[in-house]
Amino acid sequence: MHEDTVSPSAYRFRPHWEVLPAGTQLWRLHSSRFAAVEFKPFGPDDRAPGRFHGTPEDPYPCLYAATDPETALAETLLRSVSFDLETSTRVVPWAQVRGKSLNAVRTRCELRVVSLCSGAALAAVCQDNTLLEGEGAEHYRYTRDWAREIRAQAPEAMGMIWGSRRNPSQRALVLFGDRLADVADGPLEALPYRSIPDLGSPDGIKEANQLLEPLYSAIKEPIRR
Numbered sequence: 001m002h003e004d005t006v007s008p009s010a011y012r013f014r015p016h017w018e019v020l021p022a023g024t025q026l027w028r029l030h031s032s033r034f035a036a037v038e039f040k041p042f043g044p045d046d047r048a049p050g051r052f053h054g055t056p057e058d059p060y061p062c063l064y065a066a067t068d069p070e071t072a073l074a075e076t077l078l079r080s081v082s083f084d085l086e087t088s089t090r091v092v093p094w095a096q097v098r099g100k101s102l103n104a105v106r107t108r109c110e111l112r113v114v115s116l117c118s119g120a121a122l123a124a125v126c127q128d129n130t131l132l133e134g135e136g137a138e139h140y141r142y143t144r145d146w147a148r149e150i151r152a153q154a155p156e157a158m159g160m161i162w163g164s165r166r167n168p169s170q171r172a173l174v175l176f177g178d179r180l181a182d183v184a185d186g187p188l189e190a191l192p193y194r195s196i197p198d199l200g201s202p203d204g205i206k207e208a209n210q211l212l213e214p215l216y217s218a219i220k221e222p223i224r225r
Helices: 069-077 119-123 137-153 202-215
Strands: 016-020 025-031 062-066 090-092 100-107 111-116 159-163 171-176 188-190 217-219
Touching (some): 025 069, 069 100, 111 119, 111 171, 202 217
Antiparallel strands (some): 025 100, 159 171
16 A cells, blocks of 8 residues: 555445354454443544544444454554563553453344455455554554545445454454444344453453463553552
């Protein structure tokens, strides 16, 4: 992807599609002030909007998730985290998990999402893997504009799915709340028995670190006085 002045609307997209069946289990890491199935509303003053958040021109609520709990943790906690020279692991500061929860949810309905899971799928929306790899606020302004145009050219899309950058064998996705607002009882149901309600607690850190261990990563426990 070249972050130039060409508007994404100048291109004609031919999206590839994937259908997630009803009953698909997903995991999401989110602020504990949101319920497990609650979409994050668009906020023009959001200090840290994500890669495919809404824009003022297209202010949709969204929900990020992953196909497994390890990826849900990795996609959020391991952004720009380098391996520690002493331990050869990636150390996540406790502040990054304070006030956060990891929840499993299950889809109540079939979800038709735009696939970004291959070179061909990315090329079908006139992109390459840079769309999924770049980081930072400036880059995200560009990727959000691209998501807006994908939505405009694929009005039936309920979300998008792509290969995880931080756990490449698995996938991450975003769901569009406005495209799912008419689903009876909501598009997702919570599975509380699979959740870690408080990632910042001693038990939460222990459970999360068991999931992160294969990725040579760990949350650093706070100093307790």
